[in-house]
Amino acid sequence: MINTFALLLLYQLVGEVLVRALAWPIPGPVIGMALLFLTLLGRGRADAELKQNTGTLLQHLSLLFVPAGAGVMLHIHRVADEWLPITAALLVSTIAGLAVTALVLKALTGKMGNTDEKETP
Amino acid sequence: MNPAPLTETWVYLSTSPLLGLTLTLLAYQLGFWIFRRSGQQAWANPVLIAIFIIALFLWATKIPYIRYFEGAQFVHFLLGPATVALAVPLFAYWKRLKRMALPLVIALLAGSATAAFSAMIVARWLGATPETVYSLAPKSVTTPIAMGVAEQIGGIPSLTAVLVIVTGILGASAFPGLFRLLRIHDHAAQGFAAGLAAHGLGTARAFMFSEEMGAFSALAMGLNGMLTAVILPLLLR
Numbered sequence: 306m307i308n309t310f311a312l313l314l315l316y317q318l319v320g321e322v323l324v325r326a327l328a329w330p331i332p333g334p335v336i337g338m339a340l341l342f343l344t345l346l347g348r349g350r351a352d353a354e355l356k357q358n359t360g361t362l363l364q365h366l367s368l369l370f371v372p373a374g375a376g377v378m379l380h381i382h383r384v385a386d387e388w389l390p391i392t393a394a395l396l397v398s399t400i401a402g403l404a405v406t407a408l409v410l411k412a413l414t415g416k417m418g419n420t421d422e423k424e425t426p
Numbered sequence: 427m428n429p430a431p432l433t434e435t436w437v438y439l440s441t442s443p444l445l446g447l448t449l450t451l452l453a454y455q456l457g458f459w460i461f462r463r464s465g466q467q468a469w470a471n472p473v474l475i476a477i478f479i480i481a482l483f484l485w486a487t488k489i490p491y492i493r494y495f496e497g498a499q500f501v502h503f504l505l506g507p508a509t510v511a512l513a514v515p516l517f518a519y520w521k522r523l524k525r526m527a528l529p530l531v532i533a534l535l536a537g538s539a540t541a542a543f544s545a546m547i548v549a550r551w552l553g554a555t556p557e558t559v560y561s562l563a564p565k566s567v568t569t570p571i572a573m574g575v576a577e578q579i580g581g582i583p584s585l586t587a588v589l590v591i592v593t594g595i596l597g598a599s600a601f602p603g604l605f606r607l608l609r610i611h612d613h614a615a616q617g618f619a620a621g622l623a624a625h626g627l628g629t630a631r632a633f634m635f636s637e638e639m640g641a642f643s644a645l646a647m648g649l650n651g652m653l654t655a656v657i658l659p660l661l662l663r
Contacts (some may be wrong), residue, residue: 374588407605
């Protein structure tokens with residue numbers, strides 16, 4: 306666990322330093338993810354400990370959004386004043402984004418003759 | 427009981443990170459328990475329940491959000507290492523991802539543009555203020571990216587953080603039912619769409635279905651994050 310955590314922090318650290326040094330608009334952890342991915346690709350395998358520990362961390366990913374979400378308290382007045390446009394915009398755009406992405410992907414992979422699709426009536 | 431020590435205890439609790447941290451974990455556990463008990467119903471989203479409990483608690487005790495966040499930031503901080511950790515499932519499904527590279531890129535461009543611009547158009551049409559419209563634009567991507575983009579294009583970063591999380595909750599709750607309706611059964615397509623439209627919360631839900639769905643979701647979340655971070659400020663500034 307400590308090994309995994311040290312590794313993740315190290316990659317995040319390198320990512321944060323890189324984006325600051327190069328003034329990139331991308332957050333450090335995303336660069337850290339890309340670098341760890343390239344490392345794994347270079348090594349050709351991920352060891353069992355890393356797989357298991359990152360799996361555990363990712364299982365609880367949604368917990369990590371709770372503190373920022375509670376920040377809704379800071380904007381309660383704006384949300385109350387503009388609840389209709391905000392609610393409508395979020396609903397429409399989320400459903401549209403999901404549907405467009407999945408339908409485009411389905412249409413394109415279908416044409417390529419991808420047989421992985423498990424269609425059930 | 428003498429009231430003085432109790433007040434002292436309260437003073438300690440309301441200033442130390444312990445209370446905010448404990449509250450966050452307990453509220454989430456309770457949310458997750460309700461989610462499980464409901465048979466994983468969409469309305470019983472554990473994040474939504476946890477946020478509601480915390481907001482209610484802070485409102486009742488008059489603890490300012492900033493004070494709460496001093497403790498909860500330890501949980502918030504883990505978003506960074508967790509993002510890095512997404513490289514592992516990404517690597518596990520790399521062969522499959524590579525085979526689908528072109529369709530994935532096209533779906534990414536189509537989905538990303540749809541999510542950002544439909545939100546702005548609907549909000550503007552229904553009379554939202556410009557700050558709200560700009561705060562909505564990056565709401566499909568993960569919190570740290572979205573906040574940075576909002577700042578650059580004239581939105582309010584902390585409002586964007588909330589909109590991002592509500593989007594994530596909506597997307598994670600809606601996608602299983604939506605894809606049943608649209609007859610999209612492929613775990614790759616479902617995961618990619620969930621990660622694109624609902625970032626980490628969509629990804630968290632996708633991992634509950636299969637590791638494959640989670641990997642495609644993680645990829646979409648990362649790609650849409652990078653695309654949005656680069657493109658939106660150029661288009662909207």
